[in-house]
Amino acid sequence: MLRLEGKTALVTGGRQGIGRGIVDRFVSEGARVMTCGRGPRPDDLPAEVSWQTADVADKADVDRLTDRVVAEFGELNILVNNAGVQIEKTVVETTDEDWDALMGVNAKAVFMLCRDCIPIMYHGGSIINIGSISATTADPGMAIYNASKAFVQGLTRSIAIDHGPAIRCNAISPGWIMTGMADAAFAVARDPEAAKQDALARHPAGRFGEPDDIASLAVWLASDEAAFATGQCYTLDGGMTAASPLNPALF
Amino acid sequence: MKHVLQAKTAFVTGGSGGIGTAICARFAAEGASVIAADLQQSTELAEGVEFVEFDVTREDTIISTFADLEKRWDKLDILVNAAGIEIEETIENTTLEQWNRIFAINVTGTFLTSKYALPLLRRSNAASLINFGSYDGYIADPGLAAYCATKGAVHALTRAMACDHGPEGIRVNAICPGYVNTPMLQSFFGESGDIESLKQAVRDVHPMRTYGEPEDIANLVNWLASDEARYASGQLWVIDGGLSAQVQQMNL
Numbered sequence: 001m002l003r004l005e006g007k008t009a010l011v012t013g014g015r016q017g018i019g020r021g022i023v024d025r026f027v028s029e030g031a032r033v034m035t036c037g038r039g040p041r042p043d044d045l046p047a048e049v050s051w052q053t054a055d056v057a058d059k060a061d062v063d064r065l066t067d068r069v070v071a072e073f074g075e076l077n078i079l080v081n082n083a084g085v086q087i088e089k090t091v092v093e094t095t096d097e098d099w100d101a102l103m104g105v106n107a108k109a110v111f112m113l114c115r116d117c118i119p120i121m122y123h124g125g126s127i128i129n130i131g132s133i134s135a136t137t138a139d140p141g142m143a144i145y146n147a148s149k150a151f152v153q154g155l156t157r158s159i160a161i162d163h164g165p166a167i168r169c170n171a172i173s174p175g176w177i178m179t180g181m182a183d184a185a186f187a188v189a190r191d192p193e194a195a196k197q198d199a200l201a202r203h204p205a206g207r208f209g210e211p212d213d214i215a216s217l218a219v220w221l222a223s224d225e226a227a228f229a230t231g232q233c234y235t236l237d238g239g240m241t242a243a244s245p246l247n248p249a250l251f
Numbered sequence: 252m253k254h255v256l257q258a259k260t261a262f263v264t265g266g267s268g269g270i271g272t273a274i275c276a277r278f279a280a281e282g283a284s285v286i287a288a289d290l291q292q293s294t295e296l297a298e299g300v301e302f303v304e305f306d307v308t309r310e311d312t313i314i315s316t317f318a319d320l321e322k323r324w325d326k327l328d329i330l331v332n333a334a335g336i337e338i339e340e341t342i343e344n345t346t347l348e349q350w351n352r353i354f355a356i357n358v359t360g361t362f363l364t365s366k367y368a369l370p371l372l373r374r375s376n377a378a379s380l381i382n383f384g385s386y387d388g389y390i391a392d393p394g395l396a397a398y399c400a401t402k403g404a405v406h407a408l409t410r411a412m413a414c415d416h417g418p419e420g421i422r423v424n425a426i427c428p429g430y431v432n433t434p435m436l437q438s439f440f441g442e443s444g445d446i447e448s449l450k451q452a453v454r455d456v457h458p459m460r461t462y463g464e465p466e467d468i469a470n471l472v473n474w475l476a477s478d479e480a481r482y483a484s485g486q487l488w489v490i491d492g493g494l495s496a497q498v499q500q501m502n503l
Contacts, residue, residue, distance in 0.1 A: 160493045204417020225471075227459075236486075238482050238484060242485025
């Protein structure tokens, strides 16, 4: 039996990267899936996946998105708040416009989607927020991004305790996952290739993550197997944050 | 759903205990060859699970058990260190003998079993080692001082082993259960009066309005043991029905 058979899911930011990985796995596990992004429907999105063009930082767009979920699915069982943006700046460099753009997607959108979707999870549901290891360990030059992911963890715990037992809410905190976002982070290094090799050496798993690694945990958390898991922020980083950042072998 | 542990071999210490029994049953149902290692067989084992007498405090028998295992299995894919005991006392009422005994089982037992399983785990192309920490390794329950200390030690050991043996292809994680319906939990309740009303009070303080069943824990152990969790290492996986996501629940 497929693990998400008969369930309906909304995944934000499903055009590419982790979001797309989750969409693909949810489909293969039997779920009916809707996803969204700011642009038009991607050409390679499987036909059975519904697409809504939406800016999740915009309240009217979020309302339209959840209205469409109700119209198409009747009710929602799984919400994945995956859409996120990254700005590589310190606090001093960050403008008010940067703040609005980043917090709008990484924080406000997560709040608005939970607010809209919890009432349409008529038979309970599983909310999965994509956080980051940056919530608890800071990446340099990403001040507001780091802070936005700490918001995600705080909100995750709050939803778990306010809306359990009907709603379970957990976060996944990915480490370095090979997406366009990670490439952008390496690109700002003095020597991107050397930075990449150094980063690899700091992963006990010996590699960076793939979107499918994150999707595997999302499937488990979305499934009924995770019935006792709620209020947690599970890190999936190939072991990186288990080790100290000071590694004598890498001096 | 396909069998996710097909052709894998698994060794589970405490395999006849409350949670260990459920883990062994799940592993067998998922197609693994399973050994339930424990002091004695106190529960009925699921079909396909083999019992082996095993004392995690005895280095000599641990060595001989894995030497015997090497003759039968060419590799070990999954090691679960689930053997553990609880002592329900403050430190003042804990004797040195009790303290040494709980560390010998919960911490040294995890160390020794892992140490001698490593050569066989290295021969797996996707090994997963799963320790048993506890949410008590993060926050304290009253009158469980030595137990809390052992679980904190297991957490630190888990990260260290993940760091050292990850490059050898061995993932190391710990499961940190909250309240789970086992003989250990019944024993914890036992000293505090009316067990039925206590159970309801305990349920009510959980966001999921229930404490866990061994199968809930086995579900996560199964995922971590499977190849789906191939990027998961060095982590402490709390599964507690939301209990530790909240602050103290005052009786206001």
